[in-house]
Amino acid sequence: MRLSGAAAALGLLCTATASLHPRRSYETRDYFALHLDAAASPVDIAQRLGGRHEGQIGELDGHHTFSLPKESGADLDALLEDLQTKRKLRRRHTGDNAGVLDNEEESLAGILWSQKLAPKKRLEKRVPPSEQFTRVVTRDKKENVEAVQARSELVSTLGIADPIFEAQWHLFNTLEVGHDMNVSGVWLEGITGKGATAAIVDDGLDMYSNDLSPNYFPEGSYDFNDHTPEPRPRLRDDRHGTRCAGEVAAARNDVCGVGVAYDSRVSGIRILSGAIDDTDEASAINYAYQKNDIYSCSWGPPDDGATMEAPGILIKRAMVNGVQKGRGGKGSIFVFAAGNGASSGDNCNFDGYTNSIYSITVGAIDREGKHASYSESCSAQLVVAYSSGGTDAIHTTDVGTDKCYSLHGGTSAAGPLVVGAMALVLSVRPELTWRDAQYLMVETAVPIYEDDGSWQNTKSGQKFSHDWGFGKVDIYSLVQKAKTWELVKPQAWYHSPWLRVQHKIPQGDKGLAAMFQVSKKMVKDANIARLEHVTVTMNVNHTRRGDLSVELRSPEGVVSHLSTARKNDDTEAGYVDWTFMTVAHWGESGVGTWTVVVKDTEVNDNVGEFLDWRLNLWGEAANASKQKLHPLPDEHDDDHNIEDAIVVTTTVQPAPTATQPPDQPSHTVDRPVNTKPASTDSKPSGSSTPTPSPASDSFLPSFFPTFGASKHTQIWIYAAIGSIIVFCVGLGIYFQIQRRRRLRNDRDDYDFEMIEDEDEAKAMNGSSTRRRGGELYNAFAGESEEEPLFSDEDDDDEPYRDQAASPNPRRSGSADLDDTQRDRT
Ligand SMILES: *[C@@H]1O[C@H](CO)[C@@H](O)[C@H](O)[C@H]1NC(C)=O
Ligand SMILES: *[C@@H]1O[C@H](CO)[C@@H](O)[C@H](O)[C@H]1NC(C)=O
Ligand SMILES: *[C@@H]1O[C@H](CO)[C@@H](O)[C@H](O)[C@H]1NC(C)=O
Numbered sequence: 038m039r040l041s042g043a044a045a046a047l048g049l050l051c052t053a054t055a056s057l058h059p060r061r062s063y064e065t066r067d068y069f070a071l072h073l074d075a076a077a078s079p080v081d082i083a084q085r086l087g088g089r090h091e092g093q094i095g096e097l098d099g100h101h102t103f104s105l106p107k108e109s110g111a112d113l114d115a116l117l118e119d120l121q122t123k124r125k126l127r128r129r130h131t132g133d134n135a136g137v138l139d140n141e142e143e144s145l146a147g148i149l150w151s152q153k154l155a156p157k158k159r160l161e162k163r164v165p166p167s168e169q170f171t172r173v174v175t176r177d178k179k180e181n182v183e184a185v186q187a188r189s190e191l192v193s194t195l196g197i198a199d200p201i202f203e204a205q206w207h208l209f210n211t212l213e214v215g216h217d218m219n220v221s222g223v224w225l226e227g228i229t230g231k232g233a234t235a236a237i238v239d240d241g242l243d244m245y246s247n248d249l250s251p252n253y254f255p256e257g258s259y260d261f262n263d264h265t266p267e268p269r270p271r272l273r274d275d276r277h278g279t280r281c282a283g284e285v286a287a288a289r290n291d292v293c294g295v296g297v298a299y300d301s302r303v304s305g306i307r308i309l310s311g312a313i314d315d316t317d318e319a320s321a322i323n324y325a326y327q328k329n330d331i332y333s334c335s336w337g338p339p340d341d342g343a344t345m346e347a348p349g350i351l352i353k354r355a356m357v358n359g360v361q362k363g364r365g366g367k368g369s370i371f372v373f374a375a376g377n378g379a380s381s382g383d384n385c386n387f388d389g390y391t392n393s394i395y396s397i398t399v400g401a402i403d404r405e406g407k408h409a410s411y412s413e414s415c416s417a418q419l420v421v422a423y424s425s426g427g428t429d430a431i432h433t434t435d436v437g438t439d440k441c442y443s444l445h446g447g448t449s450a451a452g453p454l455v456v457g458a459m460a461l462v463l464s465v466r467p468e469l470t471w472r473d474a475q476y477l478m479v480e481t482a483v484p485i486y487e488d489d490g491s492w493q494n495t496k497s498g499q500k501f502s503h504d505w506g507f508g509k510v511d512i513y514s515l516v517q518k519a520k521t522w523e524l525v526k527p528q529a530w531y532h533s534p535w536l537r538v539q540h541k542i543p544q545g546d547k548g549l550a551a552m553f554q555v556s557k558k559m560v561k562d563a564n565i566a567r568l569e570h571v572t573v574t575m576n577v578n579h580t581r582r583g584d585l586s587v588e589l590r591s592p593e594g595v596v597s598h599l600s601t602a603r604k605n606d607d608t609e610a611g612y613v614d615w616t617f618m619t620v621a622h623w624g625e626s627g628v629g630t631w632t633v634v635v636k637d638t639e640v641n642d643n644v645g646e647f648l649d650w651r652l653n654l655w656g657e658a659a660n661a662s663k664q665k666l667h668p669l670p671d672e673h674d675d676d677h678n679i680e681d682a683i684v685v686t687t688t689v690q691p692a693p694t695a696t697q698p699p700d701q702p703s704h705t706v707d708r709p710v711n712t713k714p715a716s717t718d719s720k721p722s723g724s725s726t727p728t729p730s731p732a733s734d735s736f737l738p739s740f741f742p743t744f745g746a747s748k749h750t751q752i753w754i755y756a757a758i759g760s761i762i763v764f765c766v767g768l769g770i771y772f773q774i775q776r777r778r779r780l781r782n783d784r785d786d787y788d789f790e791m792i793e794d795e796d797e798a799k800a801m802n803g804s805s806t807r808r809r810g811g812e813l814y815n816a817f818a819g820e821s822e823e824e825p826l827f828s829d830e831d832d833d834d835e836p837y838r839d840q841a842a843s844p845n846p847r848r849s850g851s852a853d854l855d856d857t858q859r860d861r862t
Contacts, residue, residue, distance in 0.1 A: 059091060060264040061156070061314070067110025068154040069103050069117070070094060070316050070351060077147030079103075085144055086113060095320030096362065097354055102154070102316050110153075117151040129678065150672060152351070156312035159346070160336045162240065162277045163374040165411060165425045165446035184211040191221050198291050201441050204432040205294040206404050207423040207454060216406050218423065218454055220297055220512040223461055228516060230298025232467065233460040235285045236329035237453070238321055239278030239336065241270035241436075242305025246279060248434040248441075249303065251288040252296075257304030257329040261317045268305035275310055276436045280445045281335050283434025284453040285460065293434045293441035297457025297512070301464065304329050309336055318348070319355035322371070326363035330463050331370045333456040335449035337390050340378025340413065342605035345582070345615065347389020353670040356395045360471045361666050368471030370463075372456045374448035375400040375418050377411040382603045385415035392417040392618040394570040394655055395471070397459075397478060400506060401451040403427035406485045408504050412448055416589075416597040416619035418506040419475065420482045422458075424451040458512045462519040472525055472569065472657075479623055481515045482508035495595055496568075497624035503598055506620070529658040530667055531555070531563035531627070537682035538647045542579070543689050548588075548634040549647050552686045555592070555654070560627050566659040568625045572618045573599060573652055574675060577611035577635060579645025585611065586636045589619060592629020597621045602638055611645050614675040616653075627654045634690060649682045 061068060068091070073082060079101045083090040087109060091102035105113055120142060188209050192202065202208070210217040236257050244253040244267065260268040270279060286296040286303035296303075308321045322332055338346035348356075356371065363369030373396040375385045385391040391398045391413075398418050401409040403426030410426060424431055425446020433450075435442035459474055469477070484492060484500045484507070491502040499507050538551045571589070579585055583606030589597040597619035600612075635647045658664035 061104075063156055065107055066104045067107055067114065068314065068316075069105075069113065070100060070152045070154055071103060071148050072100050072150035074147050074149055075099065082147060088113070094316045094351065095355060096323040096326060096358055097319060097351070099149075100316075100319075100351065100354075114153050116145065117148070117153070120145050120148070121151065125673075125676070128673070128676065150350075152315070152349070154314040154316060156314050158312040159338060160309060161339050162309060163335050163337065163340070163377050163447045163449035163452075164277060165377065165430070165449070178212050180211045181214045184209075184214045191225070195224055195289070197289055197295060199287075199289065199294045200291065201294045201432050201443075204443065206429065207431055208295070208297070210404065213405050216404055216423070218297060218458065218510065218512050219514075220458075220461070222513045223516045228461050228465055229289075230286065230296075230301030230457070230460040230464050232301075233298060233331070233463040234302040234304060234329050235298070235331040235333055235456050235460050236304040236306050236324065237278050237282045237285070237333045238306045238308060239281055239333075240272070240309040241275040241278045241307045242268050242282045242303070243270050243279040243434075243436045244305065245269075245438060246283075246292070246434055246436065247439050248287045248290065248292040248294075249279070249282055251290065252286040252299075252301060252303050254302035254304045254328070257302070257325040258306060259321070259324050260305075260307040261313055261321050262307050262309075262311040268307035270310075270436050272310050275307075276442070277309070277335070277449065278305060278307070279436045280431075280433050280442050281333060281449065281453040283442075284431060284445070284450060285333065285457040287434045292439045294432055297454055298460035298464070301457070301460040306332075315349045315351045319351040322352065323355050323359050323363065323369070326359055326369050327365065329369070330364055330467075331372060331456050331459050332359070333372050333453050334390065334396075335374040335447075335452045337373065337376055337388050340376045340381065340383045340388075342378050342381030342383040342603045343583070343608065344383075345387045345606070345608070345612075347616075350670060350672045353389075353393075356393060357667070357669050360395050364471075367468060370459055370471050370474050371396040372452050372459065373398050374452040375415070376413040377447045377449075379409075379411050379413045381605050382601075383413050383605075384601045384603065385413045386417055386600055386617050387603070389616075391415070392616070394572065394618055397455060397475060398506070399448065399452045399455045399510075400504075401426065401446075401448045402485065402505075402509060404429050406509070408486075409448075412451075414503045416503055416599055416617070416621055418503065419620055420455065420478050420506045420508065420510050421485075422451040422454040422510050424448065424454075455510055458510055458515055461512060461516055465516060466519050466522065468524070469519065469522065470524060472528060473522060475569070476525060477515055477519055477522060478510065479507050479620070481511060481518050482506065483511045483514070484508040493595060493621070495621055495623060495625075496593055499623075501595075501621045501623075503621075526566070526658040526661040527664040528569075528667065529564040529566075529656055529664055531559060531565055531654040533652040535649050535651050535677045535679070535682035536685040537649045537679055538685065538687050539649070539679065540647055540687050542577070542585075542635050542637045542645050542647055544637045544640045544644065546638075548636040548690045550632050550634045550688050550690045551647065551650065552630050552632050552688075553652055554630050555627055555652070557628050560654075561659070563654070564658050564660055564664055565627060565654060565656045568622050568627050568654055568656040570618055570620055570655040571597070571622045571653065572616050572655070573633060573650055574614055574616045575612050575633070575635075575650035576614060576648040576679075577645055578648060579611035579637070579643065580609050581639075581641075581643035582606045582608040582610055582612070584637050584639040584641070584643055585645070586638060587617065588634045588636075589617075590632040590634070591622050591625055592627075592631065593622070593625050595621050595625065599633075627656065647687075649677075649679055 073079065079090045083103055086103060086105065088103045088105040091104050094100040094102055188211055206212065207217055208220055234254055234257055242249065244250055258268050259266060263271065270276065282303050282305065283293065284296055286298055286301045287294055289295050289299045306321050306324050308318060338344045359369035361368065373391045375391055375398050376383060376388055385398060390396060400418050400421040401412040401424035402421045403409050404423065405427055407427060409424055430443060431445040431450040432443045433445045462477065463469065479497055479499055485505060491504045492500040495501045501507055533553060536551065536553055540549055542549050573589055577585060583603040585600060586602045587600040589599050599617035599619060631652055633650055637645065
């Protein structure tokens with residue numbers, strides 16, 4: 038590229054500041070990510086391809102981006118595809134990549150792997166679904182006098198002058214005493230996060246907020262949407278990241294509240310404000326990974342109960358690269374929000390980020406400790422933390438010099454509280470590895486609603502529930518345990534061979550069970566002392582994916598519901614090399630018979646076949662000195678011929694499922710953790726009954742309210758209550774939207790009294806009792822009447838689409854949710 042004079046100087050300047058992650062011009066060029074072998078030089082490759090070397094992909098050694106003008110891009114694409122196909126065929130025949138190269142391949146020698154890049158906007162912020170703020174708030178509870186007294190002492194001892202601190206119930210709850218993060222004792226010991234750094238990977242971070250500027254860490258920050266060093270919010274809905282950052286590291290000063298780790302540093306990595314390609318996403322999660330300790334990720338694929346999506350291979354590699362090389366080899370700590378799709382029947386095992394063994398997956402509970410109606414369950418969920426739901430939400434910092442926000446929520450808000458907890462831990466024990474972090478979570482989480490029928494005893498010594506993980510994070514216990522925690526040995530693993538089933542899946546109550554025996558020798562040879570994560574990769578073909586469910590039973594009798602049936606998932610496919618994850622087998626030996634049971638509970642024309650699977654055990658090494666690091670994931674990891682797979686024992690297990698009475702023992706009872714016909718929040722307010730489970734596992738007694746009815750009837754009752762509420766809510770929202778369109782600026786006469794007005798809350802120092810109307814829809818659509826952030830940029834975002842709401846209650850609810858996630862103003 039030729040530039041002259043001042044333009045050249047300017048160009049140089051720009052390259053200097055953004056050289057590592059140049060802005061792409063997808064309109065005129067095609068981009069390719071290539072993995073090169075160690076001997077290949079990127080410059081050389083660029084020349085041979087007739088393209089431009091754009092640089093290394095983040096921190097991934099040997100991975101580079103190249104670009105070509107669009108005219109020649111298609112040819113290269115075809116060439117590279119061809120190369121991959123040839124290699125695949127050859128691998129199938131000879132079992133490796135070697136062999137005779139033809140001329141075409143000669144010119145592409147040195148290229149191990151390639152991917153044509155495309156900018157995608159597919160990740161969504163995990164903001165709360167709309168339903169949750171629609172109940173009329175009745176504050177009949179009285180503050181606990183002793184708790185109020187204790188808080189006053191805390192405030193004066195620590196010199197907290199933050200105006201909304203008293204509204205930050207998640208830090209110190211004086212109403213529902215005990216329902217907070219239990220952090221104050223740690224602060225009093227002087228542990229406030231000094232020296233630890235959390236990166237908020239999100240839509241931006243307002244480093245000019247007086248609440249965040251004292252702790253903002255520019256060296257760990259970058260904007261991958263606009264390719265500038267400063268991840269400043271630029272679109273009018275760029276507020277989510279700032280709110281998450283406030284939960285972690287809002288300073289102890291005179292603005293808003295405080296973060297869990299109010300003396301920790303906080304970086305912003307902006308990726309959610311536009312489409313990004315896989316190289317940028319991979320770079321983002323490794324960005325400054327020697328300086329950023331924790332990556333806070335409150336986003337993921339859509340939580341619509343129909344999506345099943347895992348990150349691409351580059352991102353998977355970056356995650357493993359992060360845990361292996363980040364933080365001086367101790368490993369980056371990734372924290373992911375579990376997802377908000379519970380009311381759409383979603384489950385966090387259908388999301389390849391939340392079900393990664395490398396992430397701490399966090400679900401949400403409300404200020405009474407109840408399971409938040411939106412929070413997804415799954416066997417990969419490690420812990421839960423507080424967030425919106427019931428009568429309140431999280432109070433935190435907002436975009437603006439001294440703006441606060443009182444309606445932050447969703448699993449989006451639960452994750453950052455755990456990020457803050459980890460920042461406190463690392464400020465005391467910086468040498469803990471990413472796995473020590475997970476162990477500490479497992480060992481110190483506190484079970485809640487232990488009698489709800491969802492808990493089972495595990496070999497870790499802790500109880501596990503698909504709804505609550507190992508329980509809620511208690512920062513005091515967490516940090517105390519961390520102080521003297523002995524570091525675990527490195528990670529070891531065992532990958533079973535592919536196990537062939539090739540058997541029709543029976544419909545209805547029966548399940549197709551496939552067994553695999555793990556011997557003592559296998560575990561010993563794999564150098565595994567005790568299990569942590571277990572993953573199962575499987576292939577099932579089916580004409581309706583949502584009908585399927587899968588459970589895994591360990592030799593110790595612990596049951597993981599790897600997958601649950603999803604009413605919204607009409608996809609005409611089964612599972613293709615999909616990997617499910619569970620943490621329920623933490624602490625087991627792994628030795629004995631593992632059983633996978635695949636079920637198709639819907640009796641209909643949609644049928645399928647369980648093809649094959651493999652079991653992967655991950656755990657702590659027995660002998661540290663001989664343990665190597667796991668290779669980075671490879672796109673061929675799951676390549677296999679089903680004909681070569683080992684045939685395993687299968688049985689069709691007769692057992693009732695949905696009609697099973699809760700406490701009648703059975704081995705194939707499906708407990709659809711995520712298909713609750715109605716959620717806690719749908720019940721009359723004030724009810725303290727735990728989350729109902731429509732069907733419970735045979736190993737566990739269940740005590741959810743039955744209304745003295747049969748299971749079918751109960752489901753019907755719950756569903757009916759749920760539908761009525763959803764319908765009313767939908768109608769309410771619909772009319773409210775209509776009204777808002779008409780009365781854009783006149784909202785004082787709105788007759789609901791519900792959602793706290795922020796300015797009012799500030800004025801009242803957060804002692805929130807009065808609520809004012811007019812903010813209801815804002816909770817979902819954003820706060821459009823606040824001054825637009827940088828209004829000239831608004832058009833970059835998708836248009837405001839509240840007209841998508843329809844009077845149909847179901848549809849309207851989900852349409853609102855979609856709008857909320859795309860465009861919260
Ligand atoms: C919270 O922390 C205190 C110490 O500050 C500790 O005594 C207590 O057991 C912890 N848990 C709860 C639920 O209060
Ligand atoms: C499932 O796999 C079998 C072969 O194993 C094939 O005959 C059948 O057509 C497949 N069904 C679907 C729905 O893909
Ligand atoms: C651990 O592995 C190392 C290296 O392979 C070996 O020399 C050592 O004897 C092993 N230790 C034990 C206790 O087996």
